Amino acid sequence: MRLLLYISSFIAITLVSFTGMQQKQRIVFFGDSITQAGVAPNGYITVLGNLIAQKGLKDQYDLVGAGISGNKVTDLYLRLEDDVLAKDPNTVVIWIGVNDVWHKKGGTGTDAPKFEQFYNAIIKKLQAKNIKVVMCTPAAIGEKTDFSNELDGDLNKYANIVRSIATKNNCPLVDLRKAFLAYNLANNAQNQDRGILTSDGVHLNDKGNMLVADEMMKTLVK
Amino acid sequence: MRLLLYISSFIAITLVSFTGMQQKQRIVFFGDSITQAGVAPNGYITVLGNLIAQKGLKDQYDLVGAGISGNKVTDLYLRLEDDVLAKDPNTVVIWIGVNDVWHKKGGTGTDAPKFEQFYNAIIKKLQAKNIKVVMCTPAAIGEKTDFSNELDGDLNKYANIVRSIATKNNCPLVDLRKAFLAYNLANNAQNQDRGILTSDGVHLNDKGNMLVADEMMKTLVK
Amino acid sequence: MRLLLYISSFIAITLVSFTGMQQKQRIVFFGDSITQAGVAPNGYITVLGNLIAQKGLKDQYDLVGAGISGNKVTDLYLRLEDDVLAKDPNTVVIWIGVNDVWHKKGGTGTDAPKFEQFYNAIIKKLQAKNIKVVMCTPAAIGEKTDFSNELDGDLNKYANIVRSIATKNNCPLVDLRKAFLAYNLANNAQNQDRGILTSDGVHLNDKGNMLVADEMMKTLVK
Amino acid sequence: MRLLLYISSFIAITLVSFTGMQQKQRIVFFGDSITQAGVAPNGYITVLGNLIAQKGLKDQYDLVGAGISGNKVTDLYLRLEDDVLAKDPNTVVIWIGVNDVWHKKGGTGTDAPKFEQFYNAIIKKLQAKNIKVVMCTPAAIGEKTDFSNELDGDLNKYANIVRSIATKNNCPLVDLRKAFLAYNLANNAQNQDRGILTSDGVHLNDKGNMLVADEMMKTLVK
Numbered sequence: 070m071r072l073l074l075y076i077s078s079f080i081a082i083t084l085v086s087f088t089g090m091q092q093k094q095r096i097v098f099f100g101d102s103i104t105q106a107g108v109a110p111n112g113y114i115t116v117l118g119n120l121i122a123q124k125g126l127k128d129q130y131d132l133v134g135a136g137i138s139g140n141k142v143t144d145l146y147l148r149l150e151d152d153v154l155a156k157d158p159n160t161v162v163i164w165i166g167v168n169d170v171w172h173k174k175g176g177t178g179t180d181a182p183k184f185e186q187f188y189n190a191i192i193k194k195l196q197a198k199n200i201k202v203v204m205c206t207p208a209a210i211g212e213k214t215d216f217s218n219e220l221d222g223d224l225n226k227y228a229n230i231v232r233s234i235a236t237k238n239n240c241p242l243v244d245l246r247k248a249f250l251a252y253n254l255a256n257n258a259q260n261q262d263r264g265i266l267t268s269d270g271v272h273l274n275d276k277g278n279m280l281v282a283d284e285m286m287k288t289l290v291k
Numbered sequence: 292m293r294l295l296l297y298i299s300s301f302i303a304i305t306l307v308s309f310t311g312m313q314q315k316q317r318i319v320f321f322g323d324s325i326t327q328a329g330v331a332p333n334g335y336i337t338v339l340g341n342l343i344a345q346k347g348l349k350d351q352y353d354l355v356g357a358g359i360s361g362n363k364v365t366d367l368y369l370r371l372e373d374d375v376l377a378k379d380p381n382t383v384v385i386w387i388g389v390n391d392v393w394h395k396k397g398g399t400g401t402d403a404p405k406f407e408q409f410y411n412a413i414i415k416k417l418q419a420k421n422i423k424v425v426m427c428t429p430a431a432i433g434e435k436t437d438f439s440n441e442l443d444g445d446l447n448k449y450a451n452i453v454r455s456i457a458t459k460n461n462c463p464l465v466d467l468r469k470a471f472l473a474y475n476l477a478n479n480a481q482n483q484d485r486g487i488l489t490s491d492g493v494h495l496n497d498k499g500n501m502l503v504a505d506e507m508m509k510t511l512v513k
Numbered sequence: 514m515r516l517l518l519y520i521s522s523f524i525a526i527t528l529v530s531f532t533g534m535q536q537k538q539r540i541v542f543f544g545d546s547i548t549q550a551g552v553a554p555n556g557y558i559t560v561l562g563n564l565i566a567q568k569g570l571k572d573q574y575d576l577v578g579a580g581i582s583g584n585k586v587t588d589l590y591l592r593l594e595d596d597v598l599a600k601d602p603n604t605v606v607i608w609i610g611v612n613d614v615w616h617k618k619g620g621t622g623t624d625a626p627k628f629e630q631f632y633n634a635i636i637k638k639l640q641a642k643n644i645k646v647v648m649c650t651p652a653a654i655g656e657k658t659d660f661s662n663e664l665d666g667d668l669n670k671y672a673n674i675v676r677s678i679a680t681k682n683n684c685p686l687v688d689l690r691k692a693f694l695a696y697n698l699a700n701n702a703q704n705q706d707r708g709i710l711t712s713d714g715v716h717l718n719d720k721g722n723m724l725v726a727d728e729m730m731k732t733l734v735k
Numbered sequence: 736m737r738l739l740l741y742i743s744s745f746i747a748i749t750l751v752s753f754t755g756m757q758q759k760q761r762i763v764f765f766g767d768s769i770t771q772a773g774v775a776p777n778g779y780i781t782v783l784g785n786l787i788a789q790k791g792l793k794d795q796y797d798l799v800g801a802g803i804s805g806n807k808v809t810d811l812y813l814r815l816e817d818d819v820l821a822k823d824p825n826t827v828v829i830w831i832g833v834n835d836v837w838h839k840k841g842g843t844g845t846d847a848p849k850f851e852q853f854y855n856a857i858i859k860k861l862q863a864k865n866i867k868v869v870m871c872t873p874a875a876i877g878e879k880t881d882f883s884n885e886l887d888g889d890l891n892k893y894a895n896i897v898r899s900i901a902t903k904n905n906c907p908l909v910d911l912r913k914a915f916l917a918y919n920l921a922n923n924a925q926n927q928d929r930g931i932l933t934s935d936g937v938h939l940n941d942k943g944n945m946l947v948a949d950e951m952m953k954t955l956v957k
Contacts (some may be wrong), residue, residue, distance in 0.1 A: 090637075093629030143587040143590075143591075143631075144627070145636060146587075146590070146591065147590065147630070147631060162689075164679075172624075173621065173842070174620070174841065174842060175840065176618070176620055176621075176622050176624075176840060177617065177621070177622050177623060177624040177627070178620050178621050179621060180619075180621040181621075183587075183588070183621070186591070187587075187591060190591060196693075211444075215447065215451075215700075216438040216443060216444060216447050217444060217447035217448045217450075217451055218444050218448075219444050219445045219448055220444050220445075221438060221443060221444030221447070222433075222438060222439060222440050222442050222443030222444045222445070222446070223440050223442075223444070224444070225437065225438050225439035225442045225443070226440075226441055227438045229437075229438075229439055297660070335776040365809040365812075365813075365849075365853075366849070368809075368812070368813065369809075369812065369852070369853060369856060394846075395842030396619065396620060396842070397618060398618060398839035398840070398842055398843075398844050399842075399843070399844050399845060399847075399849070400842050401843060402838075402841075402842075402843040404807075404812070405843070408813070409809075409813060412813060436782075444946050517812070523939055553922060581931050606770075655888075659886060659891065659895075660882040660888060661891035661892045661894075661895055662888050662889050663888050663889045663892055664889075665887060665888030665890045665891070666884050666885050666886050666887030666889070666890070667879075667885045668885075668888070669882050669883035669887070670882075670883045670884075670885055671883065673881075
């Protein structure tokens with residue numbers, strides 16, 4: 070009798086805490102310097118948290134930043150276990166690709182087949198643990214709207230690869246490159262290469278952080 | 292008396308040949324491998340010659356190819372005297388830029404300020420001799436129409452530089468990049484990277500040679 | 514009775530084969546195209562196997578090739594589990610670095626800090642399973658002896674990194690770069706860039722395979 | 736009579752000034768940022784001027800700096816007429832090559848055949864005007880003595896090209912790369928990459944300026 074009692078009370082407690090875990094979704098944002106800055110006071114992760122709070126859903130989401138400056142897709146694969154799996158997330162938002170293209174200029178970018186191969190390996194490991202994967206296209210290296218930013222061609226190519234990987238793996242896609250271009254077409258009449266959504270063509274200014282938070286809200290919170 | 296007679300007959304002959312020179316315009320096509328192939332049987336210079344002949348203007352134009360494979364704007368400057376000025380042209384058509392962008396991938400392209408500096412130096416030397424300069428934008432490195440050819444961004448940037456130099460120097464412009472894109476938007480529904488106007492994304496196939504000849508005809512022969 | 518008999522005979526067989534497993538060392542050679550070619554009839558792994566057989570030690574070693582063309586250190590990390598750990602090796606010989614340097618020319622090499630970071634991550638995972646790690650310096654990209662092969666500086670730098678990692682992790686080192694230079698100083702009086710130990714400056718010819726097998730023999734078989 | 740008198744006095748004056756011109760040798764130093772800094776108070780051209788003055792030869796030499804930051808061999812060719820020929824020199828000291836190699840990292844270096852082609856074109860134009868050409872090997876991009884500076888291989892290759900061009904054109908050579916290495920082998924026991932003859936691996940510190948002035952003195956002043 071005693072033994073049974075103990076068991077039943079243990080189950081009860083477990084159920085409660087298990088219910089609690091289900092209610093609070095842990096979302097890890099996995100990326101590069103843009104995501105590293107996302108947890109700053111005006112960063113997109115902070116802004117997203119505020120948007121969630123405004124909807125009265127603060128208790129349901131736990132947002133965790135996991136961005137490191139200079140990261141490429143290979144770096145994400147390297148630190149997947151320590152920086153993501155160890156945090157036991159429900160959802161992982163992957164936003165990578167700018168450095169894979171950009172660093173080619175200095176000789177150490179990622180070629181397209183390897184970009185796809187490492188990206189797929191990350192998704193496979195996450196999905197094997199029933200973690201939901203949300204993917205983002207790399208947004209911009211330069212904000213000119215006539216595709217005359219030096220790396221536009223390659224960045225469009227890698228954005229296409231991300232879209233294709235998302236489709237093949239049934240991952241929701243936050244198409245930030247598309248959203249950035251649309252915003253710039255409406256708000257960057259002088260074809261400037263920075264200063265609209267970014268401070269330097271790549272890293273987000275306040276408007277950029279708001280746009281990203283808005284776009285992610287649509288996909289992450291329903 | 293005899294001396295005077297000789298002199299007058301010399302003048303007469305000179306006048307005749309001088310008139311002949313004025314009637315026959317010599318046009319030198321100055322560029323890279325695309326122009327080097329332009330004098331082949333189906334090459335754009337040959338096709339242009341045929342178009343001129345069809346108009347009955349064969350006697351008025353002398354078309355001279357001066358393209359060398361792998362050339363960048365610095366190479367044109369290096370061989371300007373031997374390969375162009377020595378031929379005493381009325382008009383020089385400059386079509387350069389693909390290798391200045393492309394060769395960056397192997398470490399030996401031309402940076403944008405130097406591209407402009409050497410281009411201007413060439414124009415200055417030609418215009419100092421009252422030679423008419425016609426400029427062409429680099430057409431394509433890949434024929435995809437969504438600007439996802441790897442080098443589209445940089446090629447758009449250098450095409451913009453060429454347009455700007457043409458405007459500043461009052462040079463007629465044959466905007467081949469614009470013409471190629473328009474043609475591909477109409478004829479490359481599957482977004483292929485080659486096979487529409489080029490054999491390999493860069494070098495002209497028969498349709499490409501015809502399009503280039505047509506575009507040049509509009510500017511060169513009036 | 515019967516059941517017991519079966520069990521005991523099963524145990525006996527298992528013990529024998531377990532002893533056999535302990536005696537037969539499995540060595541996995543983990544690398545790039547040079548190692549991929551190592552299992553060919555004249556390849557260095559095959560030659561090493563012959564040297565071992567000549568010593569009458571054939572039953573004690575099981576040599577397994579795990580080289581893939583174009584691999585860099587990031588690729589080794591990506592396929593560590595499937596291609597190495599799954600084979601349950603006693604020893605892993607890592608020979609990597611040529612492509613990490615070479616591919617910089619095309620924009621997709623590995624920068625030095627990342628090279629070290631991924632290399633260390635591989636060693637950590639192997640040593641955590643008590644697998645012995647043997648490291649090799651990248652041998653050559655060009656065989657000239659006056660250090661005027663285009664990539665000599667960077668390859669020397671990465672060879673130094675490999676030596677440093679080996680020291681820090683107590684890994685035996687097969688210093689192939691040192692051995693190649695010594696051999697070339699003695700046998701390449703005309704300062705040729707290929708044809709002494711390699712066919713193309715990188716990939717081994719018969720003499721190169723023999724030298725590598727000899728050098729590895731010294732470290733692997735005692 | 737009057738006319739004859741005028742003529743004879745004109746000849747006399749001319750002879751005097753012509754003699755003066757012959758005595759004062761004009762040497763133009765043609766190069767990149769290292770030479771641009773050469774005319775600073777501690778720069779190598781200034782130091783060389785002081786060494787000449789110490790020998791009591793101040794009246795015999797006119798040293799002119801013509802270095803521009805970032806220059807490669809193509810840039811020297813571009814500005815040869817304005818910056819060198821216009822100064823009517825007796826001797827031109829060419830010191831170029833560091834940026835031709837270094838800028839490859841950013842995609843805009845000079846490939847080896849073009850380096851040789853432009854260099855030869857410069858020499859040809861100078862020698863056609865009976866100007867003496869003195870050549871210098873590029874000294875250093877990093878001062879480590881074990882050839883593990885990243886670009887040592889390529890810099891050795893281009894130094895070899897410079898040596899070969901000098902021999903073919905009978906130009907005196909100031910082998911600064913050789914002199915720098917010898918000095919570092921004697922004075923850089925800790926294998927530092929800067930701080931011995933340079934401030935940053937490339938640009939000269941005081942000791943570097945003195946060494947360069949000494950080496951040039953040997954060749955230029957006899």
